[in-house]
Amino acid sequence: MELKYYDEYGPEIIMQVYDPKTKMQGVVVVDNTAIGVAKGGVRLVPDVTTQEVFGLARAMTWKNALAGIPFGGAKSGIRAPGNSPNKAAIVKAFAERIACLVPQLYVPGPDMNIGENEMAIIAETIGTPKAATGKPASMGGLPHELGSTGFGVFLSTEVALEHSRIPIAGASVAIEGFGNVVTFTAKFLTEKGAKVIAVSDSKGTVYSDKGLDYEMLMKVKKEKGTVTAYPGATVLSAAELFAIKCDVLIPGARPDVIREDNMDKVKAKIIVEAANIPMKPEIELALAKKGMLIVPDFVANAGGVISSYVEFSGGSEKEMFSLVKEKITQNTRTVLDKAKGGDVRKAALELARQRVTDAMHKRGSYIRRQ
Incomplete structure (x- = not known):
């Protein structure tokens, strides 16, 4: 195996594992532990590669460092179908x-096709609750279903609006996707007086310039399976959401949804990335040059990993929401001020790298490559 990308930051450990009984194949990449024990999800997909897991582990190194929590970065993958009938046995073997x-x-x-039940299996197999986060509440877990990530996205949005001198009360918001993360974001924004004017899912977009009622959105999504069943509003295609004029656009579902072929249609003043990689960095930079303020994914959606730290430390739900508020608010303000109207992602990465570099210097493990 040849790993194409490595540098002074890592990876520290690459471990491939196999179980002949279940045919489980897995890989763990511990990228960097300078700041603390490495943290990152387990994804279960049929085509996961070591290279992919390394890239995700490095992303977690930066994300955790920027979040300001004492976690390093890691990721792991299990090569199996998401609907595998012996998933529990495979996860146990992996553990x-x-x-x-x-x-x-x-x-x-948790990560793709891995949730609180699988985290319970890992903790039980290894024999300590500290062996996994995202466990069921009955095991002392703080499940992501509590809304920590969506709350963090809301906080980033609030700071971005403040930075742009746009009052949150009455601010117009368009949200791509209506899954677990952004439903909470919509809830918190609505409670602060923002006006959610458009929401999309796989079936299309529902739009009303007067604003959409949060409770009604939740009701039609649950009962009809799609937000497009919202009564009395305009129904558009899913793609048309990105062309809606608004103060804030929140991509919250799929990767690579803003591309060269539709970036010129985007009319938002602010983009807050709830989903991972909703656009490539060069697209972010091009939109920023047009005057749009963009809060990158690993800044805005770090609420989940902050929640994981609170769970790992034995904290409560109340303590989790308090720490998410403190860290996300502080970090968003810091990177927006540091960027000075320029490339926010670059500013955020520079800050994360500096934190990791400082930690490596302290333990004497940082050697700059020539």
């Missing part, structure tokens, strides 16, 4: 194989 790392060097969490 047995990675027990030498957990929780001293690596703490798993």
Whole structure:
């Protein structure tokens, strides 16, 4: 195996595991532990690669550093179908194989096709609640369903509006997707007086310049399976959401939704990235040059990993929301001020790298590549 990307930051450990009984194949990449034990989710997909897991682990190194919590970065993957009938046995076998790392060097969490039930299996197999986060509440967990990530996206939006001198009361918001994360974002924004004028899902977009009622959106999504069943509003295609004139656009579902072929249609003043990688960095930069303020994904959606830290530390739901508010608000303000109207992602990455570099210097492990 040849890893194409490595540098002074890592990865520290790459471990491939296999179980002949279940045919489980897995990989763990611990990228960097200078700031603390490495944290990152487990994804279960049929085509996961070591290279992919490394890229995700590095992203977690920066995300955790920027969040200001004592976690390093890691990620792991299990090569199996998401609907595998023996998923529980596969996850148990994976936990047995990675027990030498957990929780001293690596703490798993939920990711694609892996949720609180699988986190329970990992914790039970390894024999300590610290072996996983995102566990069921009955095991002392703080499930992501509590809304920590969506709350963080709301806080980033609030700071971005303040930075742009736009009052949150009456600010118009368009939201792509209506899943677990952004439903909470919509709730908190509505409670602060913002006007959610458009929401999309896989079936299309529902739009009203007068604003959409949050409770009605939740009702039609639950009963009809789509927000497009919202009564008395205009129904558009899912793609048309990005062309709606608004103060804030929140991409909250799929990656790569703002591209070269539609970026010129975007009319938002602010874009807050709830989803991971909703556009490539060069698209972000091009939109920023047009005057749009963009809050990158790993700044805005870090509420989940902050929640994971509180759970790992034995904290409560109340303590979790308090820390998410403190960290997301502070970090968003810091990177927006640092960017000075320029490339916010670059400013955020520079801050994260500096925090990791400082930690590596303290433990004597930082050697700059020539």
